[in-house]
Amino acid sequence: MTFSRLTAGAACAALAIALLAGDAGAHGFAGARFFPATILTDDPFVADELSLPTVAGSPRDADGAHEFSLDWDLAKRITPDLGISFGQGWKYLKPSGSPAVTGLDAFHAGLDYQLFRDGPREAIGLVGLHASFGHTGRIAVGAPDFTTLSPTVAFGKGFGDLPQSLSWLRPIAITGNMSVDFPTKTTSADTTNPNNFNYGFAFEYSLEYLQRQVRDVGLRPPFNRMIPLVEVAFTTGLNRDAGGQTVGTVQPGIIWAGQFVQVGAEVILPATRSTGRGFGGVVQLHFYLDDLFPGSIGRPIFGN
Amino acid sequence: MRWVLFGLIIALGAGEASAHAFLDHAVPPVGATVAASPSTLQLFFSEPIEPSFSGVAVATAGGQPVTTGAAAADPNNPAALVLPLPQLKPGRYRVRWHVVSVDTHRTEGSFEFSVGQ
Numbered sequence: 001m002t003f004s005r006l007t008a009g010a011a012c013a014a015l016a017i018a019l020l021a022g023d024a025g026a027h028g029f030a031g032a033r034f035f036p037a038t039i040l041t042d043d044p045f046v047a048d049e050l051s052l053p054t055v056a057g058s059p060r061d062a063d064g065a066h067e068f069s070l071d072w073d074l075a076k077r078i079t080p081d082l083g084i085s086f087g088q089g090w091k092y093l094k095p096s097g098s099p100a101v102t103g104l105d106a107f108h109a110g111l112d113y114q115l116f117r118d119g120p121r122e123a124i125g126l127v128g129l130h131a132s133f134g135h136t137g138r139i140a141v142g143a144p145d146f147t148t149l150s151p152t153v154a155f156g157k158g159f160g161d162l163p164q165s166l167s168w169l170r171p172i173a174i175t176g177n178m179s180v181d182f183p184t185k186t187t188s189a190d191t192t193n194p195n196n197f198n199y200g201f202a203f204e205y206s207l208e209y210l211q212r213q214v215r216d217v218g219l220r221p222p223f224n225r226m227i228p229l230v231e232v233a234f235t236t237g238l239n240r241d242a243g244g245q246t247v248g249t250v251q252p253g254i255i256w257a258g259q260f261v262q263v264g265a266e267v268i269l270p271a272t273r274s275t276g277r278g279f280g281g282v283v284q285l286h287f288y289l290d291d292l293f294p295g296s297i298g299r300p301i302f303g304n
Numbered sequence: 305m306r307w308v309l310f311g312l313i314i315a316l317g318a319g320e321a322s323a324h325a326f327l328d329h330a331v332p333p334v335g336a337t338v339a340a341s342p343s344t345l346q347l348f349f350s351e352p353i354e355p356s357f358s359g360v361a362v363a364t365a366g367g368q369p370v371t372t373g374a375a376a377a378d379p380n381n382p383a384a385l386v387l388p389l390p391q392l393k394p395g396r397y398r399v400r401w402h403v404v405s406v407d408t409h410r411t412e413g414s415f416e417f418s419v420g421q
Binding site for chain 1 (some may be wrong): 334407414415
């Protein structure tokens with residue numbers, strides 16, 4: 001079976017499953033706090049949402065190569081607290097001194113469970129198992145010939161419970177995630193495949209929260225639905241040839257969260273010398289399927 | 305393939321869209337200080353709401369509940385709730401609201417306003 005058939009089959013199966021769906025809910029809510037779907041770091045909630053597309057131009061890497069990517073990701077709730085996600089990207093890679101190559105990156109999927117949602121404390125937590133599958137993309141653009149399993153934890157915390165004297169800080173929220181990569185092969189061709197520790201955070205200041213929870217400062221559309229944020233994400237090699245090496249990016253940007261879609265844009269800055277140099281950018285269009293289709297594919301498959 | 309899939313999703317779900325109801329604005333405004341006690345509290349949302357599944361409560365800054373009238377829909381605006389208020393003494397008040405939009409999504413929030421301070 002070719003990979004495009006595999007992708008098409010998986011997508012159609014998910015769509016068929018989705019059409020059997022149950023009721024509404026979802027979104028990244030914990031009490032009055034709305035957590036947007038962030039671009040770089042994993043979200044701490046299960047949802048019925050679609051990112052299509054995510055377009056990124058990365059900074060030049062340490063070897064001088066640069067790349068562009070076009071990705072999609074779909075998240076679907078099976079029950080109100082259990083969700084699956086999957087996606088894939090297409091990549092243009094231009095190594096320094098070599099011709100450009102293009103092709104699909106690895107197909108990835110995840111199974112996530114919503115551990116808790118604490119409304120009064122605006123806290124939310126999730127555990128999951130994510131996988132990036134080998135032989136599902138073109139090795140020349142960096143797709144692996146091995147599968148990687150990554151147990152994940154993610155959390156979110158809004159600061160709406162701060163005292164009145166600190167009310168201007170209430171719109172702040174932090175989300176974060178941590179995972180460890182377990183590759184199913186320790187070596188590929190002439191390179192080793194290390195275990196990696198991945199960690200990332202998003203620091204948000206929600207103008208929407210400020211406007212409707214703290215003080216009506218007169219913001220009008222589109223500013224009253226904007227969330228300025230800074231995302232950071234790092235990967236540290238734990239063993240083999242990558243032990244102790246860290247790569248990562250810092251990504252300041254803005255997310256505009258509308259009624260049915262959100263749009264995000266961030267600048268990509270290398271955080272370490274080995275990550276690369278210069279800067280890149282990423283934009284994302286993100287659909288809230290639970291709002292677009294509350295009676296069908298926007299509902300969990302089982303339960304309300 | 306991706307666009308075909310999304311086209312399928314759009315085609316199969318078209319026409320049923322609604323959304324979470326966010327508070328758009330309030331009278332008295334969120335965080336504002338008003339000179340005199342308002343006779344009503346008005347909440348305006350981004351989506352039409354189901355009044356029978358929605359509610360508003362007012363309390364003093366110390367947490368003492370304020371006895372109000374029943375929250376009711378605004379007959380001229382399906383996205384608004386109106387809460388009759390008693391004569392409020394000068395001070396700070398906290399409003400807690402929850403609403404269910406017409407597509408059954410529930411949202412909630414709270415804010416403060418002050419009278420005569």
